[in-house]
Amino acid sequence: MSEHIDNETDHEAAAGGEDYPIRIRGLTNAFGDVTVHEELDLDVRRGEILGVVGGSGTGKSVLMRSIIGLQMPQSGEIEVFGHNITEAEPDEEIGVRNRWGILFQGGALFSTLTVAENVQVPLKQFYPELSQKLLNEIARYKVVLTGLPEEAASKFPSELSGGMKKRAGLARALALDPELLFLDEPTAGLDPIGGAKFDELTRELTDTLGLTVFLITHDLDTLYAICDRVAVLADKKVIAVGTIPELLENEHPWIQEYFNGPRARAATATHERGKALDNDASGKA
Numbered sequence: 001m002s003e004h005i006d007n008e009t010d011h012e013a014a015a016g017g018e019d020y021p022i023r024i025r026g027l028t029n030a031f032g033d034v035t036v037h038e039e040l041d042l043d044v045r046r047g048e049i050l051g052v053v054g055g056s057g058t059g060k061s062v063l064m065r066s067i068i069g070l071q072m073p074q075s076g077e078i079e080v081f082g083h084n085i086t087e088a089e090p091d092e093e094i095g096v097r098n099r100w101g102i103l104f105q106g107g108a109l110f111s112t113l114t115v116a117e118n119v120q121v122p123l124k125q126f127y128p129e130l131s132q133k134l135l136n137e138i139a140r141y142k143v144v145l146t147g148l149p150e151e152a153a154s155k156f157p158s159e160l161s162g163g164m165k166k167r168a169g170l171a172r173a174l175a176l177d178p179e180l181l182f183l184d185e186p187t188a189g190l191d192p193i194g195g196a197k198f199d200e201l202t203r204e205l206t207d208t209l210g211l212t213v214f215l216i217t218h219d220l221d222t223l224y225a226i227c228d229r230v231a232v233l234a235d236k237k238v239i240a241v242g243t244i245p246e247l248l249e250n251e252h253p254w255i256q257e258y259f260n261g262p263r264a265r266a267a268t269a270t271h272e273r274g275k276a277l278d279n280d281a282s283g284k285a
């Protein structure tokens, strides 16, 4: 479908899947009479952490579900790695489903499976030929990669704290060595210290594994600490995408209220303090 995307040359269109792992044009989603998205456009750049914000019910989760093919839109086009998602059935093999990982809200772990078994679910689905020994080995590696102790692999979700559950969900999301990671409110329900540690982990993994991250959040600290750009959903569209300083220039009332409100000022202050401490520490080193 690249040729349908406006304002670009054939060469740019061919490169699109690589430079922009996600490209959305004219997306419209409606439930009965309620239109959630109308002619929404968005490009996600390779290697960035894109924060996705918007008021409650503006359709952040519906947008994520559309991109991963779980929500069939009324109209519009979505390309992931240059493959058209909107024309594919949810279970159709289109060669990209093993290139993304998803951390759903709350972790969405299978409660009757151990952490290791949870991590093995996508592996068994996409690589049924893998031996149990190798599955165990990969699961153990992913568990440790997300900062959990090795013993957590044999625990059931009910035996884990909230923060550990999120890490276990992340381990499962990373099972297939994805290039694209979807995180739906990853720090919701975590205390500020747990949230900050999870943010750090996300940034570290993004950089070391070369991920592109689509991150839905209400957490201003996350936006300030780790997002390269932020996309704002309002009025059924992505009304702005940019760095926080760029968004601060935007006159839209929701953006002004969100990024200039008291909580945003507190998050800015925390972020500035953190940077000053880092500078101090590197100056002394």
Ligand SMILES: Nc1ncnc2c1ncn2[C@@H]1O[C@H](COP(=O)(O)OP(=O)(O)OP(=O)(O)O)[C@@H](O)[C@H]1O
Pocket (backbone or CB within 6 Å): 031, 036, 054, 055, 056, 057, 058, 059, 060, 061, 062, 063
């Ligand atoms: N399967 C569905 N059937 C009917 N309406 C739905 C369905 N899924 C979502 N909606 C509606 O679509 C709108 C957007 O929902 P969505 O969950 O994407 O919002 P959100 O921005 O993620 O909200 P929040 O920040 O509260 O999680 C809501 O009005 C919701 O009620």
